[in-house]
Amino acid sequence: xxxDQPSPVGRGWPAVGxxxxxxxxxxxxxxLHAIKHAGKWAVVVLACSLFAASVIRADRSRxxxxxxxxxxxxxxxxxxxxxxxxxHRDCATVAEIRPIIEKEIAEGKDETAxxxxxxIRYGVQMLAAPPASGFNLTAWILxxxxxxVGLSLVVVIARRWRKPxxxxxxVPPKPLDPKLLAAVExxxxxxxxxxxx
Amino acid sequence: MNQLGSVGLVAALAFAAYAVVAxxxxxxxxxxxxxxxxxxxxxxxxxxxxxxxxxxxxxILTNDFHNAYxxxxxxxxxxxxxxxxxxxxxQEGSLLFWTWLLAIYSGLAVLLNRKKNRQLMPYVVAxxxxxxxxxxxxxxxxANPFQELSLASPAGVQPFTPPDGNGLNPLLQYHSMVIHPxxxxxxxxxxxxxxxxxxxALITRQLGDNWIRTTRRWTMVPWMLLGLGILLGGNWAYAxxxxxxxxxxxxxxxxxxxxxxxxxxxxxxxxxxxxxxMLKVWNVVLVITxxxxxxxxxxxxxxxxxxxxxxxxxSNIGPFFxxxxxxxxxxxxxxxxxxxDHLKSENKLDxxxxxxxxxxxxxxILLALVFAVLxxxxxxxxxxxxxxxxxxxGAPFFxxxxxxxxxxLLFLTGAGPLLAWRKxxxxxxxxxxxxxxxxxxxxxxxxxxxxxxxxxxxxxLVLSIFVGVCILGEFWKGARTRMKTAGENFAQALYNLTxxxxxxxxxxxxxxxxxxxxxxxxxxxxxxxxxxxxxxxDLLRVKSYLLRCDGxxxxxxxxxxxxxxxxxxxxxxxxxxxxxxxxxxxxxxxxPTSYVSIHPTLSEDLYVVLAGLDxxxxxxxxxxxxxxxxxxxxxxxxxxFLGTLLALVPSRVEREMAEIRRAQEVAVQASDxx
Numbered sequence: 001x002x003x004d005q006p007s008p009v010g011r012g013w014p015a016v017g018x019x020x021x022x023x024x025x026x027x028x029x030x031x032l033h034a035i036k037h038a039g040k041w042a043v044v045v046l047a048c049s050l051f052a053a054s055v056i057r058a059d060r061s062r063x064x065x066x067x068x069x070x071x072x073x074x075x076x077x078x079x080x081x082x083x084x085x086x087x088h089r090d091c092a093t094v095a096e097i098r099p100i101i102e103k104e105i106a107e108g109k110d111e112t113a114x115x116x117x118x119x120i121r122y123g124v125q126m127l128a129a130p131p132a133s134g135f136n137l138t139a140w141i142l143x144x145x146x147x148x149v150g151l152s153l154v155v156v157i158a159r160r161w162r163k164p165x166x167x168x169x170x171v172p173p174k175p176l177d178p179k180l181l182a183a184v185e186x187x188x189x190x191x192x193x194x195x196x197x
Numbered sequence: 198m199n200q201l202g203s204v205g206l207v208a209a210l211a212f213a214a215y216a217v218v219a220x221x222x223x224x225x226x227x228x229x230x231x232x233x234x235x236x237x238x239x240x241x242x243x244x245x246x247x248x249x250x251x252x253x254x255x256x257i258l259t260n261d262f263h264n265a266y267x268x269x270x271x272x273x274x275x276x277x278x279x280x281x282x283x284x285x286x287x288q289e290g291s292l293l294f295w296t297w298l299l300a301i302y303s304g305l306a307v308l309l310n311r312k313k314n315r316q317l318m319p320y321v322v323a324x325x326x327x328x329x330x331x332x333x334x335x336x337x338x339x340a341n342p343f344q345e346l347s348l349a350s351p352a353g354v355q356p357f358t359p360p361d362g363n364g365l366n367p368l369l370q371y372h373s374m375v376i377h378p379x380x381x382x383x384x385x386x387x388x389x390x391x392x393x394x395x396x397x398a399l400i401t402r403q404l405g406d407n408w409i410r411t412t413r414r415w416t417m418v419p420w421m422l423l424g425l426g427i428l429l430g431g432n433w434a435y436a437x438x439x440x441x442x443x444x445x446x447x448x449x450x451x452x453x454x455x456x457x458x459x460x461x462x463x464x465x466x467x468x469x470x471x472x473x474x475m476l477k478v479w480n481v482v483l484v485i486t487x488x489x490x491x492x493x494x495x496x497x498x499x500x501x502x503x504x505x506x507x508x509x510x511x512s513n514i515g516p517f518f519x520x521x522x523x524x525x526x527x528x529x530x531x532x533x534x535x536x537x538d539h540l541k542s543e544n545k546l547d548x549x550x551x552x553x554x555x556x557x558x559x560x561x562i563l564l565a566l567v568f569a570v571l572x573x574x575x576x577x578x579x580x581x582x583x584x585x586x587x588x589x590x591g592a593p594f595f596x597x598x599x600x601x602x603x604x605x606l607l608f609l610t611g612a613g614p615l616l617a618w619r620k621x622x623x624x625x626x627x628x629x630x631x632x633x634x635x636x637x638x639x640x641x642x643x644x645x646x647x648x649x650x651x652x653x654x655x656x657x658l659v660l661s662i663f664v665g666v667c668i669l670g671e672f673w674k675g676a677r678t679r680m681k682t683a684g685e686n687f688a689q690a691l692y693n694l695t696x697x698x699x700x701x702x703x704x705x706x707x708x709x710x711x712x713x714x715x716x717x718x719x720x721x722x723x724x725x726x727x728x729x730x731x732x733x734x735d736l737l738r739v740k741s742y743l744l745r746c747d748g749x750x751x752x753x754x755x756x757x758x759x760x761x762x763x764x765x766x767x768x769x770x771x772x773x774x775x776x777x778x779x780x781x782x783x784x785x786x787x788x789p790t791s792y793v794s795i796h797p798t799l800s801e802d803l804y805v806v807l808a809g810l811d812x813x814x815x816x817x818x819x820x821x822x823x824x825x826x827x828x829x830x831x832x833x834x835x836x837x838f839l840g841t842l843l844a845l846v847p848s849r850v851e852r853e854m855a856e857i858r859r860a861q862e863v864a865v866q867a868s869d870x871x
Contacts, residue, residue: 067726074589080447082591085440087791128591130576135584139576143569143598150561150568158554161475161546186682 064111069101072111072128073118082128097122199264202252202343206293209245209300210333212238216326224319224401232319236307239322242329243300250297253290253342257283263358266290266342272364272785274755279365282375286365288499288514289342291378295495296332298379298386303329306390306415313859314411320397321390328389331521339514364785367757371437377429381453384423385491388456390415391463392488392529395481399532404539406471412484413467414845420460421841427453428834439791439806441724441822443830446595448503451574452494455567459487462563465556472618473553474543478533479560481540485529490567492522502578548620555613562606569598600653604660607715610708611664614671633670637663654722661712661719668705668712675702696848703844710840713833720801720826728808730816731762739821742803743767744776749817757781759792762807762817766796778807778819801825 070084077093079086086094097118104114119127130136216238223231253266257280262268270286285291303325310318336342348357368374391412398408430450431443444450463483469476497503500515533540546553573590580588615629641659649655672691679690695702727739731746738744747763759781766773779792796803804822811818847855 072593074591081440081445085442085445087439123587125587125589128589129594129597130580130588130590135580136588139573139580139588139590139594140598142572143565146568146572147561147565147602150565154557154561158546158549158557161542162549 064105064109064114066098066101066105069105069111069114070098072115073097073126074128076122076126198252198256198261199343199345202249202256203337203341205245205248205252206333206337206341206343209242209249209296210330210337212242212245213326213329213333216242217323217330220319220321220323220326224323232315232322235319235322235326236311239303239307239326242326242333243304246293246297246300246333249293249336249343250284253293254281254284257281260362261358262360262362263345263356264342265344265346268346268359268362270362270365272362274785275365276370276756278375279370282369282378283365285378285382286369287342289336289340289344291382292332292336292340292499292514293342294379295382295386296329296336298382299325299329299332299389302387302390306393312863314394314407316401316403317394317397317408317411320400321393324393324396325389328393331517335514335517339517361785364756364783367781367783367786367788367790368437370756370783370790371433373429373436374433377426377433380422380426380429382426384419384421384426384453385456385495387419387422388416388460388488388491390419391484395484396529396532399481399536402536402539404477404536409467409470409480413464413471416460416463416467416484416487417841417845420457420464421838423453423457423460424841425834425838427457428831432831435827436793436795437790439793439808439820441726441804441806441824442721443827446573446592448574449494449498451570451595452490452497455571456487456490456494458563458567458570459483459490462560462567463487465559465563469553469556475546475553477540477542478537481533483560485525485533486567489522489525492518492525496522497574503574550616550621550626552613552616552618552621555609555616559606559609559613562602562609566599566602566606569602570595573598603715604653604656607657607660607664607711610711611660611667614705614708615667629667629670633663633666636666651722654719657715657719661716665709665712668709671705672702695843696846699846699848700844700851703840703842703846706840706843707837708840710833710836710838713829713836715833717826717828717830717833720824720829723825725823727821729819729821730811730814731819732814732816735816737819737821740823741769742773742821742823744805744819744821746817746819756785757783760807760810760817762805762819764794764805764819766803774803776803776805778805780807780809797828799828802827 067084071082073083075081075083075086075091075093075097077086077088077091079088079091081087083094083097088094100118100121101114104117109117115127119131124131124136130139132140216235219231219235219238222228223233223235253264255261256264256267257271258277260267260271260273262271266287266289267283270283270290271280275283283290285294303322306321306325307318310321314321346357346359347354349355394408394412394415398404398412427450430453434445435441435443463480466476466483467480470480496515496518500518502515548554573594576590577588580586611633612630617625637659640662641655644655644658649658672694675694676687676690679685679694680687683690683693685693725740727737729735729737731737731744733746733748735746736743737746743766745765745767747765749760749762751760752758759779761777761779764776764778766776774796776794776796778794780789781792782789791806791808794805802822802824804824806820806822808818808820810816
């Protein structure tokens with residue numbers, strides 16, 4: 001496109017003539033801004049990924065053991081502990097349920113199937129965590145929703161609180177008194193405040 | 198003595214009610230005489246509740262089983278140490294104990310503020326004693342520990358005194374269990390004081406720096422004690438319950454964690470208000486939330502609405518707590534709404550990469566954790582109400598939801614203090630974070646090579662190293678600067694640096710303690726268990742330990758009968774230790790309990806339980822756990838406690854500022870008097 005031809009100027013597009021070569025400092029600033037911006041989003045993505053990874057159901061197709069199932073079901077004797085941790089010696093409930101679990105493991109069922117069978121037999125309250133279906137799904141979703149809503153609020157509040165970026169200064173700022181500056185630096189060193197704080 | 202205790206309670210209620218009225222009237226009329234009378238009534242409330250407590254302890258210690266509470270929770274052969282603890286073993290006694298701690302805190306608030314915060318004190322007293330009216334009424338009319346036993350007979354109702362009591366719950370007969378409830382209650386109850394100051398500040402519109410500084414200090418102490426109480430409870434669960442763990446996400450455990458988390462959020466965000474005059478509304482909300490959650494936790498424990506191993510038996514005090522909670526919410530939020538104009542932020546946020554935003558994100562995670570734990574704790578009730586289905590929400594749920602948030606929080610624990618106020622430059626970020634990131638990254642690689650492949654455990658350890666390096670780096674950089682400028686050696690520089698700014702460096706010590714706690718938590722992922730039937734001469738191997746049973750002995754004490762297993766342990770072929778787990782049967786309560794044998798080391802605990810005797814063979818059922826890194830949980834808790842104590846010590850600068858403020862207050866009071 002030669003300088004004589006009209007430029008595709010529209011809203012948001014600078015006129016060709018307005019484009020100036022970017023200085024090296026400007027390029028560095030631009031990169032830093034991009035890194036900071038990317039860094040912020042990286043934190044958000046990391047936070048959400050960590051949380052999502054945690055609430056995504058564990059791979060239940062792995063081979064179940066009495067131990068792994070026993071940690072996910074409650075003992076119904078009233079001890080309010082999981083099957084593996086019932087404090088009662090010779091607990092009748094533990095004695096009844098363990099053979100059932102062992103039989104189902106021997107039949108080759110996976111964790112999900114075994115837990116479902118136990119829930120059908122003894123009730124949903126037997127599971128140490130609510131199943132992720134129906135209304136019970138809200139148990140799993142709401143903490144994550146709360147986290148994201150909280151994050152959104154923080155971002156909104158932080159943006160509303162942001163000082164506007166100053167426009168090009170009309171008057172250059174007064175230089176600081178060198179004696180005052182030296183005294184401040186001395187005080188900071190003495191209190192070990194020369195770092196991030 | 199029963200009558201004396203009851204009279205004490207009646208008098209306490211009367212003094213509390215007077216103090217509420219006198220506080221409000223004195224504050225409105227600005228009458229020093231009326232305000233002082235309210236304060237004296239507060240001290241009298243303390244005296245009368247103390248009379249009631251002393252009366253009940255006397256009844257317990259003298260085995261007066263004519264008193265229903267003593268008969269229920271004590272017996273003749275109970276050790277004196279545990280008899281004293283019987284005061285808070287049951288619903289009625291523990292409510293009285295709660296009221297007494299409230300009276301102590303109220304008395305201290307009055308005595309420590311005789312010459313300061315004079316404009317706030319009338320309403321502080323009114324709020325404290327309003328809470329006192331509630332609890333003393335509850336104890337007097339609903340859960341009275343001074344009821345006497347009687348028996349219906351043909352001749353009419355006759356007083357009855359059984360020959361002995363039912364004894365203390367065997368699970369409570371353990372040293373850390375004796376201290377655990379008092380610490381917890383000191384934490385719960387103490388949160389009423391910052392709440393009272395916040396309400397007084399809102400009422401009087403004295404919403405400057407003074408109230409927030411006062412409130413922060415009054416929050417740190419109960420926060421510290423609540424944390425200690427939670428740790429002691431975990432220690433008890435570990436040593437007594439016999440399942441090898443220290444935290445089960447039980448509803449009552451969760452109820453104690455909630456105010457601690459919101460209190461932590463407050464202690465951080467208050468710094469923004471002190472430094473930059475921002476987040477004023479949010480800080481008031483956090484103070485209200487923390488107090489609300491303290492009372493809510495008490496309500497959950499005592500109402501019986503949630504099933505818990507810790508809960509008291511179902512009782513009728515739930516509705517009273519519900520009403521009190523509703524009053525707190527209505528009163529405090531109304532007041533906050535009416536004073537919004539006085540709580541405008543004084544500054545703006547200069548940058549999202551700043552300490553201010555670091556604290557914002559810290560609060561975000563902490564409150565998200567509060568919500569997740571609260572939601573999970575209440576979900577069984579919600580499920581029952583909505584779909585008429587009982588569900589259980591146990592450890593698998595809380596581990597999945599809380600652990601990722603905990604890891605985010607751990608990251609912020611290290612990153613936050615390295616951000617500058619207002620704006621952190623890229624050079625500063627690079628200077629502060631590069632070394633910790635490199636060291637943490639390298640450590641992560643080493644851990645992977647060493648076989649640590651479980652994601653959460655690995656991430657916890659990597660983040661712990663990152664945060665640890667960040668914090669230790671702050672101490673190192675500060676001390677090194679002081680060594681250069683003041684010519685001190687490292688130890689002197691570190692000492693003087695810390696004392697010069699105790700809040701800051703005490704906070705760093707607390708953060709280090711949190712790191713140690715997380716390192717301890719990571720060890721849970723590597724627990725090993727083994728179980729076997731053993732008689733004399735039998736062997737059981739677990740990891741590098743070989744356990745040999747040297748026999749079983751039985752015995753009899755006045756309080757319990759016991760069976761003790763004698764176990765000799767070798768490790769990698771060398772003599773290691775001997776362990777003596779017991780099974781006890783408490784005679785008075787007719788209940789069995791385990792006495793776990795633990796050999797702790799810094800790397801792992803060897804934990805041996807005598808689960809019982811096999812009915813068919815008569816052999817001992819021995820359960821063995823190897824629990825890595827548990828010791829770091831207790832060490833971390835102690836470090837948090839010590840760091841908080843350090844942060845409470847006024848630094849030299851703070852002392853000088855306090856003197857100036859006191860002089861200004863005296864001048865203001867003098868001119869008011871004129």
